[in-house]
Amino acid sequence: MAVVEYKDVSRIYPGSEIPAVNTLNLTVASGELLVLVGPSGSGKSTALRMLAGLEPANEGSIHIDGADVTDFEPQQRDIAMVFQNYALYPQMTVAGNMGFALKQRKVPKAEREAKVLEAARILDLEPYLDRKPKNLSGGQRQRVAMGRAIVREPKVFLMDEPLSNLDAKLRVQTRAELADLQARLGVTTVYVTHDQVEAMTMGHRVAVLKDGFLQQVDAPKELYHRPANRFVAGFIGSPAMNLIPTDRIDGKVTFGSFQVPLDAQTEKALASQPGVAFTVGIRPEHLQLVTSGIPGEVKLLEELGSESYIHVQVQHEDRDQILVVRTDGDATVSRGSTVNVGFNGPVHLFGEDGLRIE
Amino acid sequence: MVEQQRIEPADNGTSGKGGGRARKSSFLSEAWKRRLPLLPAFLIVVVLTQVPFLMSIYFSLTRWRANTAEPREFIGVDNYIDLVSNSFFWSAAWNSILMTVVSVGLSLLFGTGLALLLDRKFFGQGFARTLIITPFLVMPVVAGLVWKNQMLNSSFGVINWFIEGLGMEPISFASRYPLWTIVVVLVWQWTPFMMLIILAGLQGQSSSVLEAAKVDGANGVSTFFQITLPHLRSYLELGALLGVIYLSQVYDHIRVITRGTGSANLPYFVYLRSIGGGWQFGAASAYSIVVVIFSFIIANFGLRVLSGLLTDEGA
Numbered sequence: 001m002a003v004v005e006y007k008d009v010s011r012i013y014p015g016s017e018i019p020a021v022n023t024l025n026l027t028v029a030s031g032e033l034l035v036l037v038g039p040s041g042s043g044k045s046t047a048l049r050m051l052a053g054l055e056p057a058n059e060g061s062i063h064i065d066g067a068d069v070t071d072f073e074p075q076q077r078d079i080a081m082v083f084q085n086y087a088l089y090p091q092m093t094v095a096g097n098m099g100f101a102l103k104q105r106k107v108p109k110a111e112r113e114a115k116v117l118e119a120a121r122i123l124d125l126e127p128y129l130d131r132k133p134k135n136l137s138g139g140q141r142q143r144v145a146m147g148r149a150i151v152r153e154p155k156v157f158l159m160d161e162p163l164s165n166l167d168a169k170l171r172v173q174t175r176a177e178l179a180d181l182q183a184r185l186g187v188t189t190v191y192v193t194h195d196q197v198e199a200m201t202m203g204h205r206v207a208v209l210k211d212g213f214l215q216q217v218d219a220p221k222e223l224y225h226r227p228a229n230r231f232v233a234g235f236i237g238s239p240a241m242n243l244i245p246t247d248r249i250d251g252k253v254t255f256g257s258f259q260v261p262l263d264a265q266t267e268k269a270l271a272s273q274p275g276v277a278f279t280v281g282i283r284p285e286h287l288q289l290v291t292s293g294i295p296g297e298v299k300l301l302e303e304l305g306s307e308s309y310i311h312v313q314v315q316h317e318d319r320d321q322i323l324v325v326r327t328d329g330d331a332t333v334s335r336g337s338t339v340n341v342g343f344n345g346p347v348h349l350f351g352e353d354g355l356r357i358e
Numbered sequence: 359m360v361e362q363q364r365i366e367p368a369d370n371g372t373s374g375k376g377g378g379r380a381r382k383s384s385f386l387s388e389a390w391k392r393r394l395p396l397l398p399a400f401l402i403v404v405v406l407t408q409v410p411f412l413m414s415i416y417f418s419l420t421r422w423r424a425n426t427a428e429p430r431e432f433i434g435v436d437n438y439i440d441l442v443s444n445s446f447f448w449s450a451a452w453n454s455i456l457m458t459v460v461s462v463g464l465s466l467l468f469g470t471g472l473a474l475l476l477d478r479k480f481f482g483q484g485f486a487r488t489l490i491i492t493p494f495l496v497m498p499v500v501a502g503l504v505w506k507n508q509m510l511n512s513s514f515g516v517i518n519w520f521i522e523g524l525g526m527e528p529i530s531f532a533s534r535y536p537l538w539t540i541v542v543v544l545v546w547q548w549t550p551f552m553m554l555i556i557l558a559g560l561q562g563q564s565s566s567v568l569e570a571a572k573v574d575g576a577n578g579v580s581t582f583f584q585i586t587l588p589h590l591r592s593y594l595e596l597g598a599l600l601g602v603i604y605l606s607q608v609y610d611h612i613r614v615i616t617r618g619t620g621s622a623n624l625p626y627f628v629y630l631r632s633i634g635g636g637w638q639f640g641a642a643s644a645y646s647i648v649v650v651i652f653s654f655i656i657a658n659f660g661l662r663v664l665s666g667l668l669t670d671e672g673a
């Protein structure tokens with residue numbers, strides 16, 4: 001159980017001008033599962049590797065349990081890491097892999113074996129203890145990598161896309177098992193993924209990174225309902241939120257001939273905004289097909305059985321604009337037909353600087 | 359593949375027996391169409407490699423002295439019996455083993471050390487690698503001459519210049535320690551080769567495995583012995599194998615540095631018995647057959663190591 005703190009941490013790789021991680025401030029509570037999410041190259045792995053001690057921090061400091069570990073070697077940090085490619089020791093058996101860290105700490109053999117056996121039981125790895133990693137399936141290797149981390153009973157678990165090498169179905173299953181295991185063990189965990197669904201389903205809180213900058217840290221629900229900026233709004237949620245560039249006309253935000261419905265709070269905040277260019281954000285589930293609304297043509301249908309996504313092309317400020325509308329069950333319209341789109345839920349408004357207005 | 363196997367029985371059922379047989383015979387001729395053009399090359403290889411070997415076997419069963427007028431005479435296994443009762447043969451065999459094992463062992467050891475040093479990034483890395491590889495590129499005869507004269511000569515060699523500088527008597531290495539002098543030169547030449555193989559092994563090691571070991575609390579020494587060395591095992595075996603194959607056949611160095619005094623190995627012994635002055639081609643053939651058998655055993659063992667290297671790292 002440990003608190004992890006990043007304080008103004010930056011990392012500039014040699015030969016590069018732009019920091020891969022830029023003045024990161026982040027606190028992970030004891031026992032929390034914090035997910036770092038962001039597009040490729042956003043600095044997630046770099047942030048995690050700095051916490052592991054595999055990458056130095058050029059600025060700022062990192063604290064584990066109140067102790068400044070910025071200049072500590074990985075060996076001194078009492079953290080366990082699960083790598084994307086698992087990084088199992090190829091010449092050792094599963095038991096050897098799992099017991100390696102304990103062996104380095106000179107834990108007596110009997111105790112070591114007991115701990116390995118216990119972890120193997122938790123992870124259903126008992127039949128494979130004498131096998132070499134190359135004779136295991138991808139899912140089993142992933143569990144060995146997990147086992148190697150949990151026998152250590154470290155202060156912090158670090159995981160860098162541990163599920164990305166599994167097939168889609170196994171990933172969903174393992175995702176739930178992993179979250180459950182973390183909750184049972186209660187070990188502070190920093191989990192890196194580029195998959196926002198993984199982030200939303202697993203994270204107690206989710207930190208969104210882009211270009212080395214932290215965009216927002218919040219509980220999944222908050223991220224979904226109150227994205228702090230345009231990037232988070234577009235990144236979280238599947239399919240992505242409709243983001244529509246809009247100008248303010250006569251103090252109102254309009255959409256075609258419709259006035260966008262805004263709540264009183266947003267209306268008030270909007271009045272103090274100097275700019276005229278805004279972005280209106282609305283999730284596909286908060287749009288619906290209505291009898292009278294914004295007219296448009298159906299360009300594409302995505303039918304998943306339980307729900308359908310209808311891509312409707314509408315006219316907005318003399319431009320073509322695609323709106324994605326989510327409906328339950330099968331779509332009742334066909335490609336090329338004309339439909340009307342109406343609002344059915346909260347609308348997000350982002351200013352010229354991309355920040356949320358409310 | 360699977361798709362094909364599933365379809366074939368159904369296909370046979372509909373097209374009947376005749377179709378199946380026709381396909382089989384056309385398959386055979388198809389294979390021979392591909393083999394036929396290779397046949398001349400194959401025959402040449404057989405003639406060039408196997409015929410001399412068979413002839414050697416025959417010669418080894420004869421008494422044949424090239425420097426006398428005596429005709430060649432079939433004597434059965436007498437040459438082989440002479441061989442095992444000849445103390446010079448046994449000393450040559452022992453020299454061969456000693457020279458090979460010690461040179462291979464030392465060059466592997468030094469090669470691994472150098473590879474570990476060169477595996478990290480530093481300024482002038484490429485230049486240093488090139489310099490270290492050079493000895494391997496030197497011709498064996500030249501290497502022998504350079505060491506015999508420039509380095510080890512008792513009156514003007516570099517090493518004796520140092521020894522004299524320290525106030526000691528110069529040492530005539532080649533005559534006092536003939537075998538070890540050869541070993542030093544062989545190690546000097548073969549260390550770069552071993553280094554190249556080990557370096558390839560080190561660079562093939564996954565960096566995240568090393569990082570995992572770091573995170574797991576292993577220090578440099580235990581990482582080396584528990585993770586890097588097991589990983590290098592097959593590379594070390596490969597280096598040892600190739601080293602043994604080449605170094606058990608060393609001739610040039612011995613010829614140039616000691617002319618066999620106190621350091622003749624089996625190939626040199628064969629040379630001495632045949633064109634080197636003995637002119638006993640029958641006996642020399644018998645020795646070379648023995649050498650071939652030894653090499654065959656080593657090569658067989660080696661192929662197993664090689665195939666192990668190719669299949670071992672599937673993970």
Ligand SMILES: Nc1ncnc2c1ncn2[C@@H]1O[C@H](COP(=O)(O)OP(=O)(O)OP(=O)(O)O)[C@@H](O)[C@H]1O
Nearest residue numbers: 013014016020039040041042043044045046047194
């Ligand atoms: N060793 C390195 N040397 C130089 N630049 C690097 C190095 N590693 C990463 N970078 C750069 O730093 C930035 C962040 O990389 P990082 O690996 O942290 O991204 P990421 O968010 O983990 O991406 P992904 O989802 O693709 O793994 C990238 O622009 C990358 O090019």
Ligand SMILES: [Mg+2]
Nearest residue numbers: 044045046160
């Ligand atoms: Mg990454």
